[in-house]
Amino acid sequence: MRQLWRFGLEQAKSCIFAVVIFSALAITQFIEISFIHRYDFILIICLLTQLLMLTSKLETWDELKVICVFHLIGLALEIYKVHMGSWSYPEEAMSKVFGVPLYSGFMYASVASYLCQAWRRMDVQLMKWPPTWTVAILSAAIYFNFFTHHYIYDFRWIFKAATILLFFQTIVYFKVNQRTYKMPVVLSFALIGFFIWIAENIATFFGAWQYPGQSETWEIVHFSKISSWLLLVIVSFLIVAMLKHIKGKDNGNYV
Structure with missing residues (x-):
């Protein structure tokens, strides 16, 4: 139980960015702010949180670089999906770009922040990592499938099968109180994807965004979305x- 508590505590610390975003969504859902649009206010909170985490050394410069990459990747996906009618951001804001508020990129960045912090806090190591070029191709293919499936065949199940085959032997090792544990990396993908789906339900309840079926009244996000989040988690x-692996090789250590 002590180890489980410690594990939960380290996970909670790694989710600081996400907790701030959800707290901002919840507070602004029930407390009206008259002098600024809600989405703009959340963006300011996200920027201040990012600055505070960096200055307090809760986050490193290398982690910030990774988070910025995810912000851009997420924002590009959001703009496309909103254009295709997959979901919407119905409220007004000064910080909207093509119908998407800029704070939305931080929701993807919070996933990257969690991964980076959990990696560092629990000294994550990967064994039997496949060739980096195969990982890069799979990541790019999964990401672009989010765009192309509107026009051609949806390859998501093929990519899931490819992920299992590619990472069948890959094991993730992590430490809790200096004790090392391990699990198949594919299982970690599934667990993170499931918990993000739970977070998505909380986010839509507090009006972070709207799916077409939620325009009249809130309803639980369809279970099929777990599949989408699973793929996004894999990419993330x-x-x-890959970045950890490359940096580890440059430093003479292997991830």
Whole structure:
């Protein structure tokens, strides 16, 4: 129980960025702010949180670089998906770009922030990591499938099968109170994707964005979205892992 508590505590510390975003969504849902649009206010909170985490050394410069990459990747996906009618941001804001508030990129960045912080806090190591070029191709293919499936065949199940085959032997090792544990990396993908789906339900309840079926009244996000988040988690994990792997080789250490 002590180890489980410690594990939960380290996970909670790694989720600071996400907790701030959800708290801002919840507070602004029930407390009206007259002098500024809600989405703009959340963006300011996200920027201040990012600055505070960096200056307090809760986040490193290298982690900030990774988070910025995810902000851009997420924002590009958001703009496209809103244009295609997959979901919407119905409220007004000064910081909207093509119908998407800029704070939305921080929701993707919070996933990267969690991965980076958990990696550092629990000294994550990967064993039997496949060739980096195969990981890069799979990550790019999964990401672009989010765009192309509106026009051509949806390859998501093929990519899931490819992920299992590619990472079948890959094991993730992590430490809790100096005791080392391990699990298949594919299982970690599934667990993170499931918890993000739970977070998505909380976010839509507080009006972070709206799916078409939620325009009249809130309803639980369809279970099929777990599949989408699973793929996004895979992309996020692989990008962070590749960067860690490359940095580890440069420093003479292997991730």
